[in-house]
Amino acid sequence: MMHVEKINQLQHDHNFAVHNRKGERRTRLVLVLTLLTMILEIATGMVFGSMALLADGWHMGTHVTAFMITLYAYRYSRRHAHDQTFAFSSAKVGVLGGFASSVALGVVALLMLAESVERILTPRHIQFDHALLVAGFGLFINLICALLLKDSHHHEHSHSHTHDHDDDHEHEHHHHDYNLRAAYFHVLADALTSVLALIALYSGKFYSWHWLDPAMGIVGGLIISRWAISLMKETSPVLLDESIAVKHKTAIKNIIENDADNRIADLHVWRVGPDHFAAIISVVTHQPKQPGYYKKLIQQDRHHVNLPKLVHVTVEVHECKANECGINNNNGVESG
Numbered sequence: 001m002m003h004v005e006k007i008n009q010l011q012h013d014h015n016f017a018v019h020n021r022k023g024e025r026r027t028r029l030v031l032v033l034t035l036l037t038m039i040l041e042i043a044t045g046m047v048f049g050s051m052a053l054l055a056d057g058w059h060m061g062t063h064v065t066a067f068m069i070t071l072y073a074y075r076y077s078r079r080h081a082h083d084q085t086f087a088f089s090s091a092k093v094g095v096l097g098g099f100a101s102s103v104a105l106g107v108v109a110l111l112m113l114a115e116s117v118e119r120i121l122t123p124r125h126i127q128f129d130h131a132l133l134v135a136g137f138g139l140f141i142n143l144i145c146a147l148l149l150k151d152s153h154h155h156e157h158s159h160s161h162t163h164d165h166d167d168d169h170e171h172e173h174h175h176h177d178y179n180l181r182a183a184y185f186h187v188l189a190d191a192l193t194s195v196l197a198l199i200a201l202y203s204g205k206f207y208s209w210h211w212l213d214p215a216m217g218i219v220g221g222l223i224i225s226r227w228a229i230s231l232m233k234e235t236s237p238v239l240l241d242e243s244i245a246v247k248h249k250t251a252i253k254n255i256i257e258n259d260a261d262n263r264i265a266d267l268h269v270w271r272v273g274p275d276h277f278a279a280i281i282s283v284v285t286h287q288p289k290q291p292g293y294y295k296k297l298i299q300q301d302r303h304h305v306n307l308p309k310l311v312h313v314t315v316e317v318h319e320c321k322a323n324e325c326g327i328n329n330n331n332g333v334e335s336g
Contacts (some may be wrong), residue, residue, distance in 0.1 A: 073097030116217030
């Protein structure tokens with residue numbers, strides 16, 4: 001019976017997925033609004049001949065796809081939260097959704113740039129009055145969608161628990177929801193293209209600056225491509241199991257090696273979720289202790305060195321006898 005209780009104490013939750021029900025509900029509403037506006041803008045852009053309006057409509061089309069990816073990632077993460085086929089839960093599904101959305105952003109930016117250049121070379125007639133009306137309506141919808149997602153984006157919380165093996169039952173109260181962040185970027189990109197479309201159409205109507213319509217398409221494409229690259233840089237390290245920053249690895253090493261004559265023989269730290277890290281630490285020492293001892297050392301000192309929380313730590317302890325490991329009893333490494 002005691003063995004069962006001990007095993008239960010050592011077991012802990014491996015669900016590191018971000019569950020944001022509020023963000024999911026609002027993303028679903030934004031999807032419907034965006035889909036309806038997309039149909040309207042593409043249709044009127046083709047009829048009235050506005051590149052800026054067409055660009056806005058096309059952009060909304062990719063956002064519809066991105067929002068569907070976002071909703072699918074939320075649903076998949078929730079339904080597979082305790083699926084044992086994942087080593088560390090389905091936490092990275094949301095990050096993968098964010099990365100896929102960043103790729104969609106990049107594709108749209110390239111399409112906008114290509115079409116805008118083509119329109120500069122071969123200008124087309126624009127019916128400004130109708131185009132201005134639809135672009136204004138599109139901006140209105142974009143602002144509503146931005147407000148819907150902004151609140152969820154800035155108050156994203158996880159309801160899952162994260163524990164270390166050393167019985168640290170601390171809640172992670174704030175997480176990066178890259179899935180929702182991607183959806184929010186798509187809405188901002190929509191609002192930007194709507195604003196640029198309005199500027200271009202107004203200038204063309206009252207000042208005959210017809211060249212400004214495709215020029216704004218180029219400006220929008222460049223800005224959106226920058227957002228896409230930024231989101232890719234945020235999500236790809238999580239998907240590729242990027243290690244922790246060098247300064248944090250050095251801090252872990254110092255915490256362990258400043259105690260007795262310990263030396264770190266091997267250290268691996270990697271991401272298992274948006275804000276969660278796991279670690280494998282191999283310790284060589286003349287004075288071996290239980291693995292839990294070294295975990296507590298890290299847990300006690302991590303706040304002093306601003307060390308991110310390690311949710312899953314495995315420690316290997318290797319005893320050195322005499323001088324076989326090149327460690328002396330003065331907390332130094334022997335030369336030669």
